[in-house]
Amino acid sequence: MLQVAFIRDNKDKVLTGLKKRNFAKLELVNEIIALDDVRKKTQFDLDNQLGEMNKISKEIGILIKAGKQDEAELSKAKTASLKESTKKLQQELSEIEINLKRYLYEIPNIPNDLVPAGINEEDNLEVFKHTSDLTIINHAKPHWELTKDFDLIDFELGVKITGAGFPVYKGKGARLQRSLSQYFLDKNAEAGYTEIVPPFVVNEASGYGTGQLPDKEGQMYFVNEDNLYLIPTAEVPVTNIYRDELLDPEQLPIKLTAYSPCFRREAGSYGKDVRGLNRLHQFEKVEIVRIEKPENSYQALEEMVDHIKGILESLQLTYRILRLCGGDLGFTSAITYDFEVWSGAQKRWLEVSSVSNFETFQANRLKLRYKSEGKNQLCHTLNGSSLALPRVLAALLENHQTETGIHIPEVLVPYTGFDFIN
Structure with a gap:
């Protein structure tokens, strides 16, 4: 969430950033500033009246x-x-503050200057490409085959057990x-990340803290009786460890x-591009989170980018x-790098990781601060998939297949206990 003072002091920058995102409700910026003016006036009147009450109370004695x-x-x-x-x-002040927060929740983060302008994924900028020396066989089969x-x-x-988008892994697949x-966890630990096993359901405050609510409420599974949400990513519970903390x-x-397992409704996802492991309602992912x-x-x-490489x-x-x-950037992100692996059988790129810097956007919602020269400063938060399992698994099966079976990459053999699937 952007701070009101930032919006007021950097109005032109905010509007320029929102235009880069193709944000439709630019009028909210002026409405927020005007409502904050009303809040300030109301607070001023309230403080004066409270001061007058205290003065008269002393005089009564x-x-x-x-x-x-x-x-x-x-x-x-x-x-x-x-x-x-x-x-x-x-x-009146309470109602104003509620409305002000509601308006602020509608404003996405301001893109970093490095973020290119554009409307959708076709406008994303390729900044790096690595080609493996692995040879993909002719007539390679897709992973669902x-x-x-x-x-x-x-x-x-x-x-049968649940519904579409909830696969059952078996034997060597499991x-x-x-x-x-x-x-992935071992590689992250080697890079200095401390492992956490978080809850896989979160409360509403946690959802608001990292920005899943209210922006992605329709994509989250909700446990109505307990007012809890199944997590869409471990980013949510892990980052919320430091909600309301002064570090x-x-x-x-x-x-x-x-x-963690991850749960996403993925409403509106249909067609050939979501077949097999390409898009699921339940999947597994290893996440990295940094507070800086x-x-x-x-x-x-x-x-983080080099680590995932x-x-x-x-x-x-x-x-x-x-x-x-800008048009493809997530609501809370100031800048995002997507990693895509090549599917030799599907002849298309599959996203396996997003690495983002949220700057102070999440920290402001979380009230996550640190002491700096005697003052409380907002931290910067970052997160990335390291990595998302389904499409990595799909790419491994498709790209490592041979005429007789599937080779297992050498680095995984100590974990799997086998080097070939036939």
């Missing part, structure tokens, strides 16, 4: 001691009137899935990693990195 009962009674009547007036002002041929994943059984999770600067940077001082956050972003190259996958354009 003096008048009573002096035996001036009549004057004391008049002052009491005046404080009673002021009490009613201040109660009304307090109610391979998983059936080798009895690795049963999509129909998932439909072992490979678990091995990837463990490998000592010596605690920074904070580097955390977590494995503002002056260090973009160096941290580069480190190394993991993908160790799996012998061809991949590219896109810097997302």
Whole structure:
């Protein structure tokens, strides 16, 4: 969430950034500033009346001691009137602050200057590409055929148990899935990330803290009886560890990693591009989260990008990195790099990671601060997939297939216990 003072002091920058995002409700900027003016005036009047009440209350005691009962009674009547007036002002102020926060929740983050202008994914900028030396066989099969041929994943059984988008992993498919999770966690630990096992459901405050609410409420599974949400990513519970915290600067940077199942309704997702593992309602992911001082956050972003590069190259996958354009940028992000792996069978790119710097946007919602030169400063928060399992698994199966089976990348063999699926 943007701070009102930032919007007021940087109005032109905010409007320019929102236009880069193709944000339709630019009038909200002026409405926020105008409503904040009303809030300030109401707060000023309330403070004056409270001050007047305190002054008269002290005078009443003096008048009573002096035996001036009549004057004391008049002052009491005046404080009673002021009490009613201040109660009304307090109610007005509360309503103004609720409306102001509601408006602020509608404003997305302002893109970094590096973010290209554009409307959709076709305008994203490719900034890096790595081509694996792995040879993909002719007439390579897509993963939904391979998983059936080798009895690795049963999509129909998932439909029977739950519904579409909830696959059942079996035998070596389940072992490979678990091995990837463990490998990613180990690589993250080697890079200095502390492992966390968070809750997989969160309360409303956590959803608002990281920006999933109200922006993505329709995409989240909701447990009505308990007012809890199934997490769409481990970013939500892990980042909320530090909600309402004032950190000592010596605690920074904070580097955390977590494995979790992820749950997304993915409403409106249909067609050939969502077949098999390409888009699921339940999937597994390993996440990395960083909390940084503002002056260090973009160096941290580069480190996260380089870290994920190394993991993908160790799996012998061809991949590219896109810097997302304004129109494709997530609501809370100031800048995002998407990693996409090449599917040799589907002949298309599959997104496997998004690495984002939110700058102070999440921290302002979370009230996540640190002490700097005696003042409370907002932290910068970052997160990235390291990595999302379904499409990585799909790319591994498709790109490592041979005429007789599927090779397992060398780095995974100690985890799987086998080097070939046949």
